[in-house]
Amino acid sequence: MRAWLEVHRVSEKKPTPLVSQPSGKVCPVCGSRTYSQGGIHPQCAVHQADAARTAKLKADRKRGWGLKIIKGLMDEVEIDSGPRGTTVVMSKSR
């Protein structure tokens, strides 16, 4: 084996793992370990509710163009705002 390694110039050193070791971060949505830098799974991030903004949504003077643009670009926009936070579900058919 050692001879084969020398012939093929393969190092005997243990390779460094390509996948990072568990970071110790726990996803706040599903509660399982995550390796992403943000500390949340990308697939879970869309389900993380923003802070509640019921008052802002019902205000007469709205600040930005965000929702108008979103509603213009998407086929369906569903906004659910309550004490547990605000969730925006956007869907677009091709």
Ligand SMILES: [Zn+2]
């Ligand atoms: Zn998760």
